[in-house]
Amino acid sequence: MSDRFDPILLSELIASHKQKIADLGVVIRYNESFEELEDKLPIDSKAALTPHFATALNTYTSANAFWLGGFDEDDQLVALSAARLDDLGGQAMSEYLKRYWRRCYPAEDGDLAEASETQPRFWNEVRGRVAYYGDFHLKREGYQGRGLPKVFGPLAMLVGAQKWDADWYYTWVRERDWSMRYPLAYGFSRTYFPGLRWVKPPSSIEPDLAAGVNSRSDVLDWMETLSRPGEQALNK
Template identity: 30%
Template sequence: MTIQFPGNAAPFIATSRNILVSQGITLTIGTDFEEYRDIVAEERPMQKLGAPFDPDLHGLNRSNAFWLIGRSEDGELIHTQAAKRVRLSARPLSGYLLRQFRAFPPPLKGVDLARSRFRATPGTHKINGMAAYHGEFWVAPERGKYRGVGLAPVLGRTGMLEMMQRWDPDWIYGFILNVVAYKGFAARIGYLHLEPSVLKWVVEGRDAPIDTFLAYNSREDLEYLLDIPLSDVVPEAA
């Protein structure tokens, strides 16, 4: 089945391009994760490469994964995100994560994988078939320059549209730390479903575990989301 947008993606692409141009941002999409690893190591030292996109741990190539970066007019790295295809078939995400959740740790030192845990949420029982894992979402921290100016909806939806055009997945999912989720991050980048306490990570030197939300969209959610005019979610796009 191929996704059919009620209109089509052209209005979104045109409007998002105008927003990015107005901010002086250029997007690049690639599939060489050794190149991406080098970019992250050199230009995003404050957040290390996430394990799901480490080419030493996973066979990532043009058929099953991509990365997306944004640069300023000066060539400065101001945004990253990445996605990879996950074939669940008839097995739900809950069964997959029961065995594989340790492959999705937060990008922090000292994570105790043996003491961390996964809890199945209602969404993990529903998600199956062809899925896409969405991660590595980062925006440069200069608030008022790249954060808080309406870029998150554009960048999030751009990544989701790329996943749909490449793989037409039944579902897109990701994990969001509580501290970020409570600030409305998932809603801003375009996730319609959010479920708490899916992954709990024990980290050495921290008094309390780090808790995460599951964020996800179905194909139908994405059809609805990508048909909403950007002017409805980014006032500056009006």
């Protein structure tokens, strides 16, 4: 079994997911300008990007970030997923996250959020080129219950795999979404709870986060499963 991405399979999966979304009346667009994205918000209650992607805190290029937008017949944004690539080199993700969260999020006491020195052990394995997925949001009215998340989320994963072929992929998930198996539906094979340990938890988001994680091998196996409808049914 090859450990290389099959470009034909990847292209076919992207095309099939894009068509399934089109069948729901949503047109997919790929974009690398987060300034343009901020001009297109809000989607329902989501009026701004999180600190992970807000342009006031980040400077992204076409090489290290993109977003997928789903647009309705009136050209209004109804679905969103963003991704970025961080090249950690030999540094473990457990160390990177401690520095990252302190820079981006405030704590309840007005200081900056502070992650614990001791993080879950699985982060020690995560190194190299790491893709983060976040700011996932769907318009509820007209789209809830129609299956859009189960094709839109995986499409973002597939596009990131095509663009970067990263060593690892991860996302943050709220506790209630983790318990409903959302990470699995969106293409993440492993879920860890808790995903982070805190000294000073952030004030602007829920601190009880789970982590959805894929290794590169996980993504290869997941793509093969997507191409076999019978196996997909077993994993629902």
